Amino acid sequence: MKPPLASARFVKSRASSAWWRRRPCLVGVVHLGALPGAPGYRGSMERLMERAVADATEYEQAGYDAVIVENFSDAPFYPQRVPPETVAALAVSCQEVRRTVRVPVGVNCLRNDGLAAMAIAAAAGLDFVRINVLAGAAVADQGIIVGEAHEVARARARLRPQVLIAADVRVKHAAPLASRPIEEEVADLLERAGADIVVVSGGRTGDSPDEERLSAVAHAAGSAPVWIGSGLRSKNAAQLLSMASGAIVGTSVKRGGVTTAPVDRKRARELRRVADSAGRGHLPRLPKNRSVGSAG
Numbered sequence: 001m002k003p004p005l006a007s008a009r010f011v012k013s014r015a016s017s018a019w020w021r022r023r024p025c026l027v028g029v030v031h032l033g034a035l036p037g038a039p040g041y042r043g044s045m046e047r048l049m050e051r052a053v054a055d056a057t058e059y060e061q062a063g064y065d066a067v068i069v070e071n072f073s074d075a076p077f078y079p080q081r082v083p084p085e086t087v088a089a090l091a092v093s094c095q096e097v098r099r100t101v102r103v104p105v106g107v108n109c110l111r112n113d114g115l116a117a118m119a120i121a122a123a124a125g126l127d128f129v130r131i132n133v134l135a136g137a138a139v140a141d142q143g144i145i146v147g148e149a150h151e152v153a154r155a156r157a158r159l160r161p162q163v164l165i166a167a168d169v170r171v172k173h174a175a176p177l178a179s180r181p182i183e184e185e186v187a188d189l190l191e192r193a194g195a196d197i198v199v200v201s202g203g204r205t206g207d208s209p210d211e212e213r214l215s216a217v218a219h220a221a222g223s224a225p226v227w228i229g230s231g232l233r234s235k236n237a238a239q240l241l242s243m244a245s246g247a248i249v250g251t252s253v254k255r256g257g258v259t260t261a262p263v264d265r266k267r268a269r270e271l272r273r274v275a276d277s278a279g280r281g282h283l284p285r286l287p288k289n290r291s292v293g294s295a296g
Helices: 008-013 045-061 084-100 114-124 149-159 182-191 211-221 265-279
Strands: 025-031 066-070 105-108 128-131 137-140 143-146 164-168 174-176 197-200 226-228 246-249
Touching: 025 045, 025 265, 045 066, 045 084, 045 265, 066 084, 066 128, 084 105, 084 114, 105 114, 114 128, 114 149, 182 197, 182 211, 197 211, 211 226
Parallel strands: 025 066, 025 246, 066 105, 105 128, 128 164, 164 197, 197 226, 226 246
Antiparallel strands: 137 143, 137 174
């Protein structure tokens, strides 16, 4: 198998988007409350956005490199297309966060509406999106989720070409529909699906990724950034960031370690400190006799 190559999008953006290549890159998650139309919506977008801005500000002040906004409390999620009210609420929430903080802002439109994420990114002037199933197919609690890389790539070219795509490989709360070597899945994400960043998660929200899988993904990704998608905390940061270039962080830096709670300032700053000490300036740890960029 030939060495995986970074996508054309990754190569083109390398100089202009330096923030996402920092080591370690920490992205704080803004878990929105239930949006209009969702079962848990409480009838106040104003209060919801106030909380979103407060959390985003805490991440920025703690030194995080970016924040990502997601409709976390909208469960049960639509497997693919979300309704117009969700797109509208996410867009105005993202715009409010974007206006408040100076760090890059992204969006994850759960469960897997990459086209809506691109539209929101264009409307709100966002820097990146996270798409849980960009290529292939997965079986989740929503049923079978199918990647739409072909549609997403064309939407990006049409709406906001500079947007970066962070794509999960074997995303949490799901299982691949068919078994394939994970190295092949990573190569397809980068070479064929247009991903710029590969995300590796644990089995569920807040769970740490399997270290053997994380190492395999880092090896297969070559020079492309690999982010931990869940479960990074102060106790495991040194170990996990020896194999990854960054992380998307939420649950572990919330009050009491509760995903839907507000950001805990002390926890957020402690993780930033530990991550900097553990990971800045280091290359991912690869299997013996391997070098970054080789996959033969």
